[in-house]
Amino acid sequence: MCCFEPSVSTGSGANRLRGLAQPMDIRQGRTVPIDPAKDFLVFVGSGTTKLIASASGGREQIVAFHFSGELVSVPVNAWHSYRLSALVQTEVLAFPAEDFLGIAVSEPVLQAELLRRTMTALHRCRDKAVGLGRKNAQERLASFLVGMADRIGIAEEGSCTLELPMSRRDIGDSLGLTIETVSRQFSELRMTGLIETSGRSRVLLRDIPALAERAGHV
Amino acid sequence: MCCFEPSVSTGSGANRLRGLAQPMDIRQGRTVPIDPAKDFLVFVGSGTTKLIASASGGREQIVAFHFSGELVSVPVNAWHSYRLSALVQTEVLAFPAEDFLGIAVSEPVLQAELLRRTMTALHRCRDKAVGLGRKNAQERLASFLVGMADRIGIAEEGSCTLELPMSRRDIGDSLGLTIETVSRQFSELRMTGLIETSGRSRVLLRDIPALAERAGHV
DNA sequence: CGTTAACTTGAATTAAGTCAACTGTCGTGG
DNA sequence: CCACGACAGTTGACTTAATTCAAGTTAACG
Numbered sequence: 001m002c003c004f005e006p007s008v009s010t011g012s013g014a015n016r017l018r019g020l021a022q023p024m025d026i027r028q029g030r031t032v033p034i035d036p037a038k039d040f041l042v043f044v045g046s047g048t049t050k051l052i053a054s055a056s057g058g059r060e061q062i063v064a065f066h067f068s069g070e071l072v073s074v075p076v077n078a079w080h081s082y083r084l085s086a087l088v089q090t091e092v093l094a095f096p097a098e099d100f101l102g103i104a105v106s107e108p109v110l111q112a113e114l115l116r117r118t119m120t121a122l123h124r125c126r127d128k129a130v131g132l133g134r135k136n137a138q139e140r141l142a143s144f145l146v147g148m149a150d151r152i153g154i155a156e157e158g159s160c161t162l163e164l165p166m167s168r169r170d171i172g173d174s175l176g177l178t179i180e181t182v183s184r185q186f187s188e189l190r191m192t193g194l195i196e197t198s199g200r201s202r203v204l205l206r207d208i209p210a211l212a213e214r215a216g217h218v
Numbered sequence: 219m220c221c222f223e224p225s226v227s228t229g230s231g232a233n234r235l236r237g238l239a240q241p242m243d244i245r246q247g248r249t250v251p252i253d254p255a256k257d258f259l260v261f262v263g264s265g266t267t268k269l270i271a272s273a274s275g276g277r278e279q280i281v282a283f284h285f286s287g288e289l290v291s292v293p294v295n296a297w298h299s300y301r302l303s304a305l306v307q308t309e310v311l312a313f314p315a316e317d318f319l320g321i322a323v324s325e326p327v328l329q330a331e332l333l334r335r336t337m338t339a340l341h342r343c344r345d346k347a348v349g350l351g352r353k354n355a356q357e358r359l360a361s362f363l364v365g366m367a368d369r370i371g372i373a374e375e376g377s378c379t380l381e382l383p384m385s386r387r388d389i390g391d392s393l394g395l396t397i398e399t400v401s402r403q404f405s406e407l408r409m410t411g412l413i414e415t416s417g418r419s420r421v422l423l424r425d426i427p428a429l430a431e432r433a434g435h436v
Numbered sequence: 437c438g439t440t441a442a443c444t445t446g447a448a449t450t451a452a453g454t455c456a457a458c459t460g461t462c463g464t465g466g
Numbered sequence: 467c468c469a470c471g472a473c474a475g476t477t478g479a480c481t482t483a484a485t486t487c488a489a490g491t492t493a494a495c496g
Contacts, residue, residue, distance in 0.1 A: 051344075053344065053345075053347075053348045054436055055348055055352050055353065055434045055435075055436060056434040056435070056436055057434065059352040059353075059434075060352070061347060061348040061351040061352045063344045063347055063348065064344075073337060073340060073341075075341045075344075078341055078344070078345055079345045079348075079361070079365075079430075079433070079435040079436070080345060080348050080435065080436050081436045082344075101330065101333070101334075104330070104333075105326050105327070105330050106326065108323050108324065108326050108329065109323070111326065111329050111330065111333060112319065112322070112323050112329065114333060115319070115322075115329060115332060115333045115336060116319075118333060118336045118337055118340060119291060119336055121340055122291060122336060122339055122340045122343060123291070123293045123296055125340060125343040125344055125347060126269075126271065126281045126282075126293070126296070126300075126343055127271075127296055127297045127298060128347055129271075129279065129281055129343060129346055129347050129350055130271045130273055130279040130281065130297075130298050132347055132350035132351045132394065133279040133350045133393070133394030134273050134277040134278070134279045134394060135273065135277075143297070175351070176350065176351030176352060212297075215297070216273045216274040216275065216277075217273075217274070217297040217298065218272055218273060218274055218297070218298050218299045
């Protein structure tokens with residue numbers, strides 16, 4: 001459970017935190033059931049989740065993916081309605097944000113960790129916004145792959161293997177593209193030899209610097 | 219200087235914070251000069267700023283606007299290069315993020331405020347990502363106007379006046395659109411009677427609920 | 437009052453979306 | 467272990483929203 005767990009499991013605030021949230025098992029494809037009346041902070045103990053925003057007209061945008069040990073802020077009073085959904089069998093702890101923050105005030109180390117994570121999420125979200133606002137389909141997919149390599153890639157000599165837990169639809173919903181466009185861009189990258197794929201979920205990144213170049217990362 | 223100033227100006231950490239940053243006056247159109255080797259936290263004392271990300275090919279995406287009393291996190295180790303630029307004559311305090319956070323650990327109230335603000339920024343950024351990923355030009359502009367009304371609008375009976383400090387280019391760079399498309403959408407909204415404009419910067423929002431509807435806010 | 441840069445409008449182009457048909461993968465049950 | 471069915475993914479042809487390029491207008495400042 002990564003670097004967050006120590007803060008949770010020690011100190012006087014830890015017991016108070018435990019009282020706030022029951023551990024929950026979320027089955028693949030299910031939404032984390034949270035009270036729609038307040039903001040939540042959800043800790044992903046194991047598994048993978050996606051944070052989905054719904055706009056009008058049934059359009060959905062995946063705002064972030066989360067892996068074991070990560071913490072997600074799920075807002076409720078926003079312009080769009082958000083929900084957190086499990087990509088695989090996932091264990092979570094869902095804390096009402098206000099209660100969590102109340103406890104964190106008296107636990108500076110916990111609060112500092114929370115702040116650090118929130119800033120990381122903010123910086124990721126900004127980089128994502130740049131991609132959505134100013135990049136073409138090819139750059140978006142390249143950027144996505146490089147980003148995933150960073151988080152869940154298994155490095156090999158000069159290359160990197162990815163086992164993607166999300167479907168092409170999820171990738172499209174994350175990149176602001178249709179499933180068809182994502183597919184075409186996969187084919188394109190395959191054609192140029194930058195990646196290889198096998199089955200639906202395995203991707204081999206053959207040259208990450210070249211992919212980052214193609215992603216338009218400055 | 220809003221609700222952040224009290225935290226800065228009282229307590230033992232306040233003096234330490236003051237030692238970290240000289241107040242700076244940034245002239246219209248100039249970039250806040252910060253050491254490109256480390257992350258910064260910039261407090262906007264008065265004025266307005268834009269946080270710009272540069273992707274390859276000279277493309278720019280404005281990631282956020284900031285008004286008096288707000289705090290901006292300017293990252294350096296990200297996929298894109300960021301800079302903070304003044305839309306009008308602006309006073310700022312620029313803190314090296316690491317130093318600021320070091321002091322904040324021993325000032326729970328300051329840290330809590332910082333956390334609260336960072337979460338607000340994250341939630342705004344997510345809503346923005348939804349717009350960039352899944353909305354058409356009309357919805358994006360409507361969303362922008364409603365958002366600005368929320369932050370700097372002068373409410374009147376049933377309507378709201380905006381004095382926009384940013385150009386059409388800035389709006390385009392913020393919405394992931396070209397200046398021409400922004401202009402056409404302004405005309406469109408004018409035509410349908412949802413807004414009136416006078417001069418380059420004044421906008422009258424005649425029906426905010428209708429605009430929010432058109433913005434695709436759920 | 438004149439100049440200049442910001443903004444607007446129009447016509448042609450293009451990247452991505454849509455619609456439709458086809459193919460491959462993977463889990464199930466014979 | 468293999469065959470089948472269902473669904474995920476791919477590919478192609480056509481459409482469309484937004485961009486690009488170009489030519490006016492208008493607002494703001496000296």
